[in-house]
Amino acid sequence: MVAIQLTVDLKPDLPREAERIKKCKGRVFALEDEPEVPRVWLPYDDAPGLAMARAFGDFCLKEYGVISIPEFTHRLLTDKDQFIVLASDGIWDVLSNEEVVEIVSSAPNRSSAARVIVESAAREWKHKYPTSKMDDCAVLCLFLDGKINSEESDCDEQCYSSATIQNNNDLSNPVELDEGQKSEPSLRRNYTVRSSEEIEKCVGGESVDVEDGTSTAEDQNWLALEGVTRVNSLVQLPRFSEEKPNS
Incomplete structure (x- = not known):
């Protein structure tokens, strides 16, 4: 398995993004307590600290270099391409491309691939950034050969799997059952496509x-x-x- 990165995270410290922001009088720097997270700040105020260079909304920074123009790329799929992983930066900030590909390849079944990625990212957030709040983690795994797991039910049969977790509060708050017992928090699969x-x-x-x-x-x-x-x-x-x- 060879991981091929299809997109680039448009972080504020990316040279071309930082150049545009600074030309528009915006500032880019990271806080002392989180040196790994560069943010966008207003010229004369330490706010709002946006951790991305392009976004919808965030109108206070539109005049200071934050834009909403997307980047487009094309890739011709071949028989060697087996799956695509679409994930938020909460995943890529703690897991490498190679690690994600290895997780998907070794998942017990395809429907659980996204769930395993999110659980792995949650563990890495606790390990790498124990004092930081875990970023939102969302993953969708699209398998390109059209095959599905034969053991799944009719409502579960999809050629993709997806999972989402919002932040570390979801991990710290166990679910209260009717019997008064507490269960470990679990991730829900997101069924977005239905015939x-x-x-x-x-x-x-x-x-x-x-x-x-x-x-x-x-x-x-x-x-x-x-x-x-x-x-x-x-x-x-x-x-x-x-x-x-x-x-």
Whole structure:
């Protein structure tokens, strides 16, 4: 397995990013208690300390070099490409490309690959930065050969796996059970893609009219289908044309 990095984290200390920020009178430096995290600061105020050079929002820094223009790259996939790992900087700040590839390759099954990466990152955060707050960790593993785990259920069958954990508070707060017992915190898989057949299986087999977003059952509680109704209501908003009405 050879890890191929497809993107570059646009951190403020990246030479071209730092040059743009400094030209716009912004400042780039790291705090003494976290020298490993360079941040963007206003010219005459030690705020807000943004740890990235490009972002949506953060309007106070838009005049000082923080932009929201993305970078685009292309890669032609071949038979040698086996999977793609998309993750937030909470993963890449503590795990190398090679370590992530090794974790995915050695995962017991594909559905648990993302979970194992996040758990490994959480351990590394505690080890490398014991005094820092753990950054948000989100991972999605996309397998390119189209194969799925045969032992998974219908609702679990995907060609990808994903897992998310927000910060170290999630690890320090155990879940309280009904019996008063405390269990270890666990990560949830994020099921973002569903076909119409999978939706019917996962919400009890009820059919849904996609055009008007309603269910054939009168006692439908909407659940995940509520978003369909909202989207369709937006689609059905009246459209105004520039044509003048007939007099």
